[in-house]
Amino acid sequence: MPKGLHVLVVRARPGNPAQGLLQAGQTVFPCALGRGGISASKREGDGATPLAAMRILSGYFRNDQFPGGRRTGLAMAPIGPDLGWCEVPDDRNYNRPVKIPYGASHERMRRADRLYDVCLVLDWNIAPRRRGCGSAIFFHLARPGFTPTQG
Structure with a gap:
C-alpha cells in the first residue's frame, strides 16, 4: 500500500449529533456535521x-486566500466569483457546478463566511x-465552535 493517509473516519460526537469526531490515522479532531x-x-x-x-473526487480553493493552492495530487480548481453548485433536484445540473447567475437555486461557492476557501468534493450522489x-x-472548513453545516 502506498504511503499516506487513505481513510478518514467521522462519527457523531456523543451528546451532540450535529458535531463529530474526525479520525485521521491515530489523531482525532473535532468537526462539524449537518444540523440533522x-x-x-x-x-x-x-x-x-x-x-x-x-x-x-476533486477540490476548489480561493486563490486570493491560498495562492498556489494547486500544489497537491488532487485535481484542484480556483473558486471564481461566478462558481455555484446547483441544488434543485429537477434541474438538469442538479448536484453539479454551475456558472452564476444561474436560473435555478444554487449555492455560491465563493462565500462571505469563507467556509469553502478550501473545499473537497466527495462522491456523494455524483x-x-x-x-x-x-x-x-463537501469536506470543507468549519465555523468557530463547529456549529452545524447545512448537511
Missing part, C-alpha cells in the same frame, strides 16, 4: 450528513445522480 446529524437516508434539504464511505438524494456534499 448523520443519516443513512440522506434527502435534499434534510440538513443531514450522509452515512457512507465516500471518495474525494455518478449516478439520484434526484433529491442530496447535493453539495
Whole structure:
C-alpha cells in the first residue's frame, strides 16, 4: 500500500449529533456535521450528513486566500466569483457546478463566511445522480465552535 493517509473516519460526537469526531490515522479532531446529524437516508434539504464511505473526487480553493493552492495530487480548481453548485433536484445540473447567475437555486461557492476557501468534493450522489438524494456534499472548513453545516 502506498504511503499516506487513505481513510478518514467521522462519527457523531456523543451528546451532540450535529458535531463529530474526525479520525485521521491515530489523531482525532473535532468537526462539524449537518444540523440533522448523520443519516443513512440522506434527502435534499434534510440538513443531514450522509452515512457512507465516500471518495474525494476533486477540490476548489480561493486563490486570493491560498495562492498556489494547486500544489497537491488532487485535481484542484480556483473558486471564481461566478462558481455555484446547483441544488434543485429537477434541474438538469442538479448536484453539479454551475456558472452564476444561474436560473435555478444554487449555492455560491465563493462565500462571505469563507467556509469553502478550501473545499473537497466527495462522491456523494455524483455518478449516478439520484434526484433529491442530496447535493453539495463537501469536506470543507468549519465555523468557530463547529456549529452545524447545512448537511
